[in-house]
Amino acid sequence: xxxxxxxxxxxxASSLCLSAVIAAQHTCxxxxxxxxxxxxxDDWEGEYFPGVPKIKYEGPTSKNPLAYKWYNAEEVxxxxxxxxxxxxxxxxxxxxxxxxxxxxxxxTKAWPWEDGTNSLAMAKRRMRAHFxxxxxxxxxxxxxxxxxxxxxxxxxxxxxxxxPLWGTAQLFLHPRYMHGAATSPxxxxxxxxxxxxxxxxxxxxYLGGENYVFWGGREGYQTLLNTDMKRExxxxxxxxxxxxxxxKKIGFNGTLLIEPKPQEPTKHQYDWDVATSFAxxxxxxxxxxxxxxxxCNHATLSGHSCHHELETARINGLLGNIDANTGDPQVGxxxxxxxxxxxxxxxxxxxxxxxxxxxxxxxNFDAKLRRESTDVEDMFLAHISGMDTLARGLRNVAKLMEDxxxxxxxxxxxxxxxxxxxxxxxxxxxxFETLEKMVLEWGEPNVPSGKQELAEILFQSAL
Ligand code: XUL
Ligand code: CO
Numbered sequence: 428x429x430x431x432x433x434x435x436x437x438x439x440a441s442s443l444c445l446s447a448v449i450a451a452q453h454t455c456x457x458x459x460x461x462x463x464x465x466x467x468x469d470d471w472e473g474e475y476f477p478g479v480p481k482i483k484y485e486g487p488t489s490k491n492p493l494a495y496k497w498y499n500a501e502e503v504x505x506x507x508x509x510x511x512x513x514x515x516x517x518x519x520x521x522x523x524x525x526x527x528x529x530x531x532x533x534x535t536k537a538w539p540w541e542d543g544t545n546s547l548a549m550a551k552r553r554m555r556a557h558f559x560x561x562x563x564x565x566x567x568x569x570x571x572x573x574x575x576x577x578x579x580x581x582x583x584x585x586x587x588x589x590x591p592l593w594g595t596a597q598l599f600l601h602p603r604y605m606h607g608a609a610t611s612p613x614x615x616x617x618x619x620x621x622x623x624x625x626x627x628x629x630x631x632x633y634l635g636g637e638n639y640v641f642w643g644g645r646e647g648y649q650t651l652l653n654t655d656m657k658r659e660x661x662x663x664x665x666x667x668x669x670x671x672x673x674x675k676k677i678g679f680n681g682t683l684l685i686e687p688k689p690q691e692p693t694k695h696q697y698d699w700d701v702a703t704s705f706a707x708x709x710x711x712x713x714x715x716x717x718x719x720x721x722x723c724n725h726a727t728l729s730g731h732s733c734h735h736e737l738e739t740a741r742i743n744g745l746l747g748n749i750d751a752n753t754g755d756p757q758v759g760x761x762x763x764x765x766x767x768x769x770x771x772x773x774x775x776x777x778x779x780x781x782x783x784x785x786x787x788x789x790x791n792f793d794a795k796l797r798r799e800s801t802d803v804e805d806m807f808l809a810h811i812s813g814m815d816t817l818a819r820g821l822r823n824v825a826k827l828m829e830d831x832x833x834x835x836x837x838x839x840x841x842x843x844x845x846x847x848x849x850x851x852x853x854x855x856x857x858x859f860e861t862l863e864k865m866v867l868e869w870g871e872p873n874v875p876s877g878k879q880e881l882a883e884i885l886f887q888s889a890l
Contacts, residue, residue: 475540475560482807484499484502492808494811495814495815495818497819498513499818504821509818509821512779513790513821514786515568515790516568518750519570522806523557535801539803562589568637571591571595572594572597592788593637593640593684594634594636594639595641596626604620604645607693608666610646610647610660621669625673628679631681637787637788638747639684640748641667641670641685642688643697643698646697647693660707664707667711671683681787682748682787684719685708686750689728689730701721705719720748723766724752724764727753733775737775748789752765752766763793763794765792767816772820794813823889830889833886836882
């Protein structure tokens with residue numbers, strides 16, 4: 428009993444120090460070297476990015492790296508403002524908690540506002556830098572892990588126009604989660620994870636979040652020799668059902684999202700890809716309650732393209748959000764790079780347009796600077812590049828649709844099914860006896876070319 432009370436207190440302290448009040452503000456420069464009277468460095472009111480202006484759209488001919496060339500928030504494309512198609516979001520964990528460390532090397536980022544502590548003052552200061560960053564970028568959504576944001580609720584809530592696209596619980600870093608969280612063989616770990624997700628759902632709701640993500644951190648296995656896979660999957664389903672129940676209980680109307688990934692950190696992650704996640708949701712009767720957050724780098728790790736995963740989600744009514752990033756073709760792990768490939772972005776945007784957009788989901792930049800990118804300005808450049816790439820993709824999709832040749836090519840490939848017998852089959856009435864009779868009448872079919880090269884030419888013409 429004592430233990431569980433302590434646990435809840437700890438959870439409260441770590442996530443819900445949200446009651447911390449910002450006292451009367453000092454005005455100090457946003458610079459660690461300046462000795463402000465009273466030493467209240469958390470109350471800095473100065474600029475964190477003094478060299479960076481508000482990023483504006485200057486069009487494709489601009490040579491200004493700190494400007495948008497393709498993303499013009501208010502411009503209407505295919506009947507919707509660009510900002511409403513894109514719904515961009517900054518991932519707090521990469522942009523403000525990523526320090527450039529890798530398994531071989533120490534942190535490389537020395538952002539001027541970081542003082543190396545994990546204090547409340549530091550959390551507040553970092554959050555102010557984060558809001559200034561988003562305001563200058565012109566982005567009004569962000570995503571967070573509970574463990575990264577602690578403990579400054581007033582700062583988070585005060586900026587009413589900047590809201591979380593989604594929140595999530597960080598259930599993979601702490602050693603207690605080494606065998607998984609909802610799939611841990613240890614019931615106390617399952618319960619701990621439940622208490623953490625409960626709190627993270629509350630915090631996301633409190634901050635006005637529009638979605639909540641379940642990425643299966645360590646929900647998977649390292650070897651089947653010590654694993655009861657059925658039991659673990661049953662536990663995971665019960666955990667997700669309990670999350671649905673709690674979400675409803677607290678009146679949180681946000682969408683719950685599953686984020687598939689095939690491996691890393693475990694050898695086999697249970698949410699391998701979209702199709703596997705869909706089968707899981709169907710088996711446990713959870714399809715109406717969840718959508719999918721497709722991450723492009725996870726898609727390629729699972730041996731699919733991002734486009735494949737998006738289409739699989741879309742045609743099953745499951746496409747809810749995109750973690751916008753990309754992998755490196757020469758590297759076999761989750762590099763979480765900003766997407767810069769225009770062809771890939773065009774394919775991604777074609778799925779988004781066919782989906783009618785992503786709302787209440789959006790594009791979360793689950794992407795990080797390279798370890799070697801260490802200027803504060805690089806944080807802006809990376810996001811501008813990612814935003815412009817996807818915006819350019821959207822413009823390309825509009826070109827392809829206006830031209831219509833590619834859609835025509837696809838439509839024509841299936842036109843034999845527009846016949847009487849094709850309609851019969853599509854209606855589910857193509858019985859084998861009828862079809863055999865038709866074959867005897869028709870003889871050997873004349874099979875047309877797939878026109879793949881032509882499709883590629885038509886696609887390229889829009890890039
Ligand atoms: C990990 C990953 C996570 C989730 C949120 O690969 O993508 O950052 O998006 O936990
Ligand atoms: Co992600």
